[in-house]
Amino acid sequence: MLEITRQAVAILILMLLDVSEGFNIKGKIVGMPPEVKQIQDQNFPSPLLNGINFQSRFTIELLNIQEDNVVNSKRGVLNEKYEFDFQGVDEGEYELDVISQDFLLAAEKYKVKVGDHVEISEEAVGPYPGNKTVLATEEQPLMIEFKGYKEYYERQSSSLVEMLQGSPLGFIFANKTYTIMFCVCMVIIATPYVLQWVNPELAKQLQEIQQEGASRQRETAPTKIPVAPAETKNVKNSNSNSSTRRRRGH
Amino acid sequence: MKKISCISFAAALFRCVISISLADAFKSDWIQYNHGNLSSFVAPSSDGLVALTDMNELVKVKFDQDEKVQWAVDLRGLENFDTIVTDKNEQVVYLFSKSDNVFHSYNLTNGVLLKRLVTSSPVAQVVSFFDKGVLFSCADGTLFFLDPAYNVKQLDLGFKVGHFHHSYVDGLIYLVTDEGDVRSVDIDLSAQPCSVSLQSYTSRQNKVIDFKGTTILTTNNDILTLKSENVHKVSSNFGKKDSVRLLTSNLIYTVTSGKITFYSIDNEITNELYTIKITEPFWLLTLENDSPFEGIAIKTSTGLKVLDVSDFSDSHDPTLIRSFEFETNLSNGESIFSSYSNDETLLHFISNENNGVFTRKTFNLNRGTLASDTIRVGLPYSSIESPIMIDFPAPESKLDESLHLVQTEGSLISRWLYRLKRHLSQLGRSVASFRRSGNFPRSNDDPFSFNKIVVFFDNVGRDLMAVSTKDGSSLWKCSPEIGSQRLVKILETSNGREVVAIFDRSYHTVDSTSGQLLKSESVKTEIVDALQVRTTDNNEIIALVLANDKQLLLMNANVKLLPRQYVVKQLDAQTISGYEVTETLAPTWSFKKDNEEILLISHKPKESVTSSIGIARADHTVLYKYLYPNLLSVITKVKSDGTVKFYLIDSITGELLYLHSHDDSDSLVQDSLKIVMDDNWIVYTYLTSKPKIEQRIIVLDLFADKEKASSKEVSVFNESTQINTVSKLAFNYPEVISELASTRTKQGVTLKSILFLTKSGNIYEIPKFVLNSRRVANREMTASDFQDDFRMMPYDPVINRNTYQALNHKHLLKVASDDNHILVKPTLLESTAAVCFLNKYNFFCTKVHPSLSYDTLSTYFDKVKFLITIIGLFIAYIATKSFLVKKCLNAQWIK
Incomplete structure (x- = not known):
């Protein structure tokens, strides 16, 4: 009970802190395998800069087109729990790109409609029709599923x-x-x-x-009586014999 | 189904064409990040620091490791952070801004963002709260507690808390605001009732400036002691203008001309303890003390003096004051701080040198030892302008050798004797080396010219710089006297031994190996451009185009130019002109469309080599490529309706060869246009905004008849240059493309690939046969379709991103909003080209093999295993020989 009260207070405080105008868009990468956290916790040595800071190796951008076809982009950052948010998003249509350098995700492009409310659906690349299902709203964060690791190397x-x-x-x-x-x-x-x-x-x-x-x-x-059809056996035997005969005849 | 299987098969083929071997990764490529100069830092421990840099990064630097930068968080595109604080446990680093309403906390070990908070107003201050988290106040007076699980709780102390001072007393943390409000909070975050107020002692002019233990110092040098029930003002004789500092709760010192005087606070009275006289002028420095060390740092004309008063502060015995003098020239950007670990006190001096380097000097006050370290966080340049990639000039000895090999003078026998002598001397050297060291001498040469030099101009440092593509090491830096001149171009001379940097009023010739400035010339008339033109003796020289009537100034005056050389120049946003190169640039044609604005122009690179002039088709005919070298691509936008048009123009005659109007013009994002031309194709990319934000790729393949394909004529006034067929196709790409380039090899035999730099920080190598405009659309592919072109495949509008095609593999590149350069240079191996990507944030180099490394053994070729296999086969041969003899004998016997 005490824990619930604490959480409620924390949420209330966060709501108090959140004073930005406009809508909020939240998302989370879900299904991350436990070994990813283990690698981070153990400070696994990596030859790369930020090699184990997987969160910093995500590119998260909210794009929209302004007047004169100028692209305006807003950058998002992932926290330890693989959560991101954009606060104070104005009305309009946006594209949300979530690209990881290390992980394959269920989808990388999303269409975000901000009007009376927020609607997020998957965006297809090219002329193909995308999945129109609303995946997230302002209240319900966008859950992006982890699908696997990105492979870059051909092994010997x-x-x-x-x-x-x-x-x-x-x-x-x-x-x-x-x-x-x-x-x-x-x-x-x-x-x-x-x-x-x-x-x-x-x-x-x-x-x-x-x-x-x-x-x-x-x-x-005991003497075995052949049970197989006599013809088949004869054919086999005759073949075998004929081959022997042929060899000898040469 | 068939289509899908075809595509999967093709994808499998691509995978084996260009994926990077695990054995090669990190060996044949390297990356250098430019983190910039430190702008502010904190040192949570004695062996490292966390800093904000002027490249908008938060970096952690570890002093005692080879890789100094442990992690770097990119803050570009986020709020303007300016302050860093670490917690008491040295586990978390807090980042906030005094102008933006945001607060970040990061894991100090790996740089992972722990929490991002958007606050109601900018964060004013962050302090550790026991060992349980932090308290942070905002500019609007709100105070919050952030616990280790990153939950936030607002604290109400009954007054607004902006800037505050804190002190731990009797298990409580006392918070005193600048305005004099006081409240204590226990470890459970309960604000204790407090009847004390400093309001009667403080005012707008007399604010609290320091708080240690229970002692408070105000702006007017009032000293107050805090009791549980009341506040006492300590009796002192300090004037308002005296320089008074609080060292501990019961020790004060004043700094006046020529002396430092220490006072104790006893029974609410200040008592003078000791005075240190300093004969030379000095001034006080900010020294961040790490408890239990207490020190004072002063700068004198001769160096630096540090007084260790740790023991004195307890005993008040002046003999325990230790004085240390350092002969160090402190610059303005130098910071001093102390750290205490393993019963030893370390004094650190960090000075920023403004070229990506800072120096760290650490004095051990207990042992009297000094450790000094120069740490590079950034690269020695801040901007990259007009980079070119050139070959390393061959050494003189090699040139002599080559000269003797090709010389035809002298008799055959004398030349043979010379060669024999050279080979014998090489053999002698090898044997001598083997006897001396047990190894044959290894040549340091780069026989296949894998390593190149990248020369560029650093506009911030105003230097010409050269970097080796072998490992990113700086080769030379040249600082010609250019004042504020604008760089026009950097060109390589035809002998490959010099580079010429052309500025608007001067040009400078630099030795490309040593960086020595060979020649500097000033020009009275403004230089607007520079060209490489051919002379009658078939050499290439540099000609400077002067502003007055396009006069040409040749860098070598004693030569004559070859006739019939032409150049194209864009004059303004609407006009392109063609010129014949004589003593001046004589205009020949002009391209100007009213109501059209030129967005982009591009040439086919003059170094482009093509070995194949056609494509053998299934019906045994040949589809000849249109290889006319003087093509010019122009992309314009009609001002009235925004229609985007693509023109192909003969740059010699100005004749229009092809025109294509885009039907998706209204949605084209103007700044996103990129183009690359090579061979018989043109690829350009752009971003569209409607019906959705999408990256499009347009591919045009040009075909001609046999005569035009085989013609190597550069200028053809008398021949038709009409293109017989233009095949075009559009594709989509899943990511935004920031820059384009194409691979080139020495003979042009190897397949060509197109390099896409994506906004997310990858360079993908897409084989040109994937971007084939002749891919079969709207029908099933037939057997003859498959034979119609190399790796022909059905049309799929989406070019899928394949991570095996990423040249940078796991390295994440930082892409700038503009000035991203991809440089490609062929090597002496036909299969291989050197590729570098550089901008002000990073420098990455690698090698590409668009058709695999077919002319060299791969790095993971196992010679030992190969030898074992040969031996195994030989043993098997010997072992089976007797069986074979026996078998043959039996066969004979049967006969």
């Missing part, structure tokens, strides 16, 4: 890891379990070949053991 794509991850086998290397399984499989496949080089006798022994195992299996296994 010649690293082996990136190459592997970008390949069709990339999904394997994106998952740790798959990667381990893949490596184990590769080792099992490669071992007999490697053994032939490293220890041919052991490789021979292994091969004999494998052959023995295979022949025992053949002896114990």
Whole structure:
């Protein structure tokens, strides 16, 4: 209750402070990811001047055309909470530009109509019809949604890891379990070949053991009756045989 | 759908064409900001300061870091701020104006705006309130409290609080206004009942000027002590005109000729304690004391004297007064303040040198050490007029070398022997260097001429200046005797070794490498222009156009001019004239339209090179470009109805080649017109106000028949210069364009791009094939359409902004309302051009590769990985060789 009273008093004071004539236009960038604040709080080192002062890297302008087609612009500034306001705006039609050097916003251009009341709607670039929906009024601030980060740089794509991850086998290397399984499989496949080089006798022994195992299996296994259509199998076999025959015939 | 996929594909292609590699960013480009000179500052700590500058910025400077300027807040376009205050905890800096109703608070660490308040009247004063926020009073007498969460609360003390003095006593903050109203406030912002009033002691002529502890000093040197129930006037013998200062609540000093006398306040009586006699004339300086240090600074003819009375103020023992003398020449702009940290007292002297530099001297009073630092906040120039970008002249040794390479004198064997000798000597030098240092000598040369010199005139300092585009370092400064003369032009001589600065009554030749003034000549008649004209021996010289009858004054009198050279000049707002260059400028034609005002004229740059004269089309025909070099674009406005017209004129004959009237003329914002011409195209941009504020781009591509395209004739009186086809298209751009330029390369083989400087502070490089007037509109693209031009694509009225095309990437450029210059100069690599953007606020340079850097390895080419790959392939070859032999053998056996 006390907190509400305090806030009410603060609002009252702000209203008292706000003595400018004309209308007020307020806006806010919403949906800023928490890491942005974290970067600012931790005073993250940046190679740029004002690199972490993201608020100062916004260009906010309220433009209107005066007589003789002269553009009159009023500059707005963003505070810590990504809020801005223009006070004492006279009647007329304006364009509000909100451009960030770092962030992608839902829209950067807005049409502002100031008459009996304030109406703010999105402005399209070019001959396309814009969204006529009234997004904000004098009482309701314009909420501009954060959409992402602006990318300026092409990254070096010649690293082996990136190459592997970008390949069709990339999904394997994106998952740790798959990667381990893949490596184990590769080792099992490669071992007999490697053994032939490293220890041919052991490789021979292994091969004999494998052959023995295979022949025992053949002896114990029941005779399988083919279930596939005989024609298909015959065709396959005949192909295989014909190819063998062709090779031998040469 | 197909259209969208085409556009996305094209967008993907552009992305790989011109985006900046992360490895190159911050290496191949640099930016220098001009923050200007300090106009006022506060020093919240001993290692830095926060200052307002004359470039309308709030900057934080850190003394002990390489990057001195930690952050800079741009205040352009906002109110006029003039006062800075920091809070007690050194976390927040407050900025306000004594003329505008506004109050800002900023985070001292990162410069983020915390709160912006529009107040009922200008803020008069801001003071820290315990450690819980600040109190600020407005000129209309209202007093507010701003808490750390930036909530505002108005305080009612029962009287108007304009300027006030404050002091902490017994857990309360006492506020005393200049008029003598007193009230105390506790930490919970409750105004305590107070029966005390100074009204009987103060008047309009006798205001409160200082308040320390419970002691108050008034204009008439009355000393009052504040008690909880009443006020006592301290008995003293000070006259109204004496210079009395309050040092602490119980220590006063007076400054009279030749002495400083200290008084204590005991039992409401002042007692003289000690007098220091100073034999030479002196005057008192303002020294901002940081508790517990108490000091007095005086300036004498020999230097500066500081009296440390910190211990004396407690004990009143004169032997504890420490005196320090400094041999420093204090200028008017110098400030002194003290700071106290780690039980040490530091005395700081900050002096502004008015060229973007200030010096900081810090004396440690405990250790007696001095630290001195020169800090550059701004650039050594305040304005940039007529900048030109020129190549670094080749060194003499290099010239000799080149001369021997091309010389044809002497026999073949002697020339071969000379070359062999030179190569052997180079080899010897390399081996000697390797033996000495373990490394082969690295050439400091710039073999591809990436680095250029930017020469310009600083109209504030009245100097000619040269800056290297390698790192922004100042190369030279030349100050010719020009008085108040107006600069006409800066031109480079044909040998590239000198620049000539032409003023309205004189011209000055300066060595472009050293900045040495080689020649200065005064001219009796006013110089109105300067031209580069060709002589009969095919050299280029500078000719000065004099005001009387357009007489020409050649800078080299012993030469003859080549006939049939023409120039165009705009005479007034309505007239353009063509002239033949002889001994005078002989008028040949004139362009004047009654009722039309000339808004803009533009030429095709004479350095423009084009290697391709046509476009191969799908049907195997060639669409020839109209490459006539003497085109002049003129944009006018009809006064009666405001119609805007675009004229293309043959600048030799004055013949009108093309005219286009705008149907959106009524809404054109006049000052927004910008134009660039090159190759066979013209691009101009403007802002419209109706039906909405919109940035438009008009692209005109000119085409001709085969004969005109292949003709390299400069002057063609006897041939038709008619343009066969003009193709034009309009586009929209999402941002306001403040300046235009086009890229140029040495041979003109590389694609051309157009550079857009946007008002939000970016330079976007848009390939010309995007701004193609032949883009297919109103129908589906066919296979032959795609083959009809390089990267042909369907028409989309909006040129989308692509951040990968931003040359300045994350750097934010500061764009001036006028005088923004984009300079482009080809390098020796065909793929690359040097680009610089400069105005009085910043200087940015980079390199552009409109068709990628196809003739050089990129900076991130991994030579080690390349070597490993080669070795890997070789091992694989060896390893698989035995398998291959085995396979071949088996194959043979099967046979």
